[in-house]
Amino acid sequence: MAIKTRSPLLLLFFLLFFLLSAVFLHSSASDQSEDLDELELNGELDESEEEYLWNQQDPARREYQQCQQRCQRQQGQSQQQCRRSCDQQLQRRRQRFRQCQQQCQRRLPQERQECQRMCQQQSRQGTEVNQDRSNPYYFDYQSFRNKYQSPSGHFKVLHMLTDKNPQLFEGFRNYRFAFLVANPNTFIQPHYVDAVSILVVVQGRGTVSLVCQEGRESLQVERGHVIRVPAGVLVYLSNPDNNQVLQIARLIEPVLIPGLFKEYFITEIGNKGGSVLSQFSQEVLESSLNTPRQEIERVLQSQRRPAIEKASPELLRKLSQQATSSPRQIKEILRPFNLLRQKPAYSNNWGQFFEAHPRQHRLLEDLDVSVNIAQMKQGSIFVPHYNSKATTVVLVTKGRVRFEMGCPHVSSMQRQGGAEQGQMQRIVAQASAGEAFLIPANHPVASTAVEDAETVGFGIRTHNNERNFLAGQNNIINNMEDAAKALTFGPQQIEQVKRVFRSNPNESYFVGSKRREGGHHGVSWILELEGLAG
Incomplete structure (x- = not known):
């Protein structure tokens, strides 16, 4: 009986012990x-x-x-x-x-x-907003999906822009962007696409063959070459070099379904379905090719091949020997050119900017697309500017580039922190090789080379586009009358405004980075004083 009396007391003791232990641990x-x-x-x-x-x-x-x-x-x-x-x-x-x-x-x-x-x-x-995941204009490496991949190379396509933000990019649904990488001694199987493509050779040398009803043109291409591949034209590429990778940046404009395109291969490719010829009945093929069914089957049912495969150096060399760097019979609208052999639009010791406009090259004219290549030394800055009509997708092909851009749209979409609709917000992203950044028309932007860098840019809707610089020797602020400057920045600051915007008379377009510690300096001080900085 005494044991029964002490049991509840013992139980209570243990409960108090566990409670005190929990409080202590917490x-x-x-x-x-x-x-x-x-x-x-x-x-x-x-x-x-x-x-x-x-x-x-x-x-x-x-x-x-x-x-x-x-x-x-x-x-x-x-x-x-x-x-x-x-x-x-x-x-x-x-x-x-x-x-x-x-x-x-x-x-x-x-x-x-x-x-x-x-x-x-x-x-x-x-x-x-500055972080990569919440930045609608930055596309990291994983935004590009492998459409075709083998040990010999890959073809990576950026997802549709509207997949990331339909509200911002609806007007650019029909533009796709991609990287093609072919390792040494490789061949890319013959195919045609239901899209027009602009190819820019970023690295290496190779051959591009275009085949249509009128014949064939085989082109020797190298770094800087810009090539147009029309929709429906049979194309195959090769990299005959024993050591160097062939890398190509590509703009794709579908002609059937907006934003969607398909490659049609002559042979069966991996698990991507049959070849174009395998879609027809034996009766149609026998009659059309005037060949026995067994022989047709042996050709069409041969081993499936990867889209990009290792190839015989001897056969690749023969392809290269039959190609030319200056095609004579090719249509003017298809005639390729080497952008890096042209005079740069902007150039100094810090960097070079090469650009091809539709008004200069028929290859680009009906697409209303421009192509540019920027080469920047580590620490160089492509000074603040904006494009009046063109929206540009920049593919980083070498090094790392930091983009800084003003945008009035992000705050109105997020509605966070009391942001008002149309309030300018600073967007920052650092893109590495194999990544991309989109610059909408009229968005002020500057880019800094974190290390030696190179980019390829595709400008969309470039007709009558003007690039206006906000800094450097030829900035548009210098073109304002003194009275307009006084009304904009305040009459007390007119002399300092002149000094600030004319303080770099020897450098335009590209400048070296200067880190300032503490306080407000130059343009930032003036803009913040007038409440214009975001």
Whole structure:
């Protein structure tokens, strides 16, 4: 009986013990969390402590792991590039966090703690417009899907622009963009496409053969060449070089279904379905080809081939020997040209900008498309400017480029933080080789080469387009009357406005980066004074 009396007391004792233990553990965890936050806020984290915080508290680690898992579905060189892209995204996010913390150190003491808390919140939530995932104009490596892939190369196509943002890009539904990479000693199977294509050779040498009812033209192409492939024209390409990769940037404009295009191969390609000839009955083929059924079957039912395959160097050499670099019989509308052999539109010690306009080349005229190639040294800036009518898609083909752009549309779509419709918002993205950035018409933009870089740009709807510069020797501000400047910036600032916009008389278009520490300088100071900066 005594045992029965003590049992409830014993049970109550154990319950109190567990409750006190839970409270103690929770208090310890809270203290530890506060200690970590305090370390982070005071900027006293060493590398190991910072790594601990990223592992435990930031979703960047989880996103990085998911990114690596997606790469597992790819093969060979594409898998390696995908993994590099994951590493670069994680590195950029960490770098943004560190830069944010460094900027906080320059704030007043009473503002510093709140600034650092905002850095933490932004890095954990990933909600900044400047961050890559929320930037509607930035397309990372994974935005390009492998349409054809083999150990010998790949053909990657950027998803439809409207897939990312229908509201912004509805007017550009019918334009697609792609990268083609063919390894040394490879052949790309004959096919035609229900789309017009503009090809720009980014790297290497090769041959491009165009076959139609009137005959065949085989072209020797090299870096800088611009080639037009009409819809329905049979085309095949080869890379006869033993060492160098052939890389081509491509603009595609479908002619049947807006935004959708299809390659039609002469032979059966992997798991992509039968060849064009295999779609007909034996009766039709026997009669049309005047050939016994068994022989036709042997040809059509041969082993399926990859779209890009390793080929005999001897056969590739024969193709190359039969090609010409200066075709004589080709139609004027198809005549290729080498953009890098033309005089650059803008050039100095920091960079070069080559551009081909529709009014200069019949190859581009009816498409109303321009093509440009920019070459920039590390640290160079293509100064702020905007295009009056053309929207440009920039494909980064070498190095890394940081884009800074003003946009009045993002804030009205997101409606976050009390942003008013039409309020200008700063968009920032850093694009690496194999990625892209879209610059809408009339959006002010500047680009900085984080390392030696090269880009290919396709301008859409370029008829009567004008590029207006906001800085450099030939900026449009200098063309304003003094009275207009006084009314715009304030009469007290007129002399400083003149000095600011004329302070770079020897440099236009490309300039070297100058980092300024603390305070307001130059244009930023004037624009913020008048409330014009976003």
